[in-house]
């Protein structure tokens with residue numbers, strides 16, 4: 100299974116995916132594409148011998164033009180799967196449709212709670228007793244596509260957005276490689292009724 104991973108930043112989830120690669124894993128990361136030239140994830144990719152490409156969104160007139168160029172860049176690597184790993188751009192419906200059923204995202208909240216940004220602070224503000232992260236198929240609704248896997252962490256007394264983010268990140272690094280591997284193994288697919296694992300609804 101050939102994957103292209105999209106990043107904008109640190110790329111710790113990319114690193115977890117790289118660390119999950121091995122003889123027994125059918126996943127191949129063909130390229131890492133970033134919209135930011137200074138994303139540390141690019142260094143992680145280079146260290147792992149993975150091709151990288153930077154496509155600066157600021158060089159394009161609008162979202163449509165950027166997404167068009169992004170599709171061209173990604174499709175050059177002929178991926179079976181596109182993995183969003185901290186890619187901080189909202190994607191156009193045309194982009195999402197183009198990769199329908201082969202586009203995954205990880206979001207740092209227990210969706211459908213806390214879609215969008217600043218999820219850790221928002222979980223604290225809402226006095227949630229539990230928080231976590233979710234992997235989902237991407238649909239045209241922002242952070243609203245069919246869920247694949249979630250991990251729950253407790254919110255501890257005295258937590259800050261930073262301590263909570265650390266706890267959630269550790270779980271992200273566990274569940275994202277798991278979900279991506281399911282896809283690579285051909286066990287995970289998107290159907291009309293939602294995400295299916297081995298034919299069973301998740």
Ligand code: GRF
Pocket residue numbers: 106108109110111112113140184185186205206207232271
């Ligand atoms: C993660 O918290 C992920 O859930 C969100 O963006 C962050 C990316 O972190 N979509 P990293 O670049 O993988 O370290």
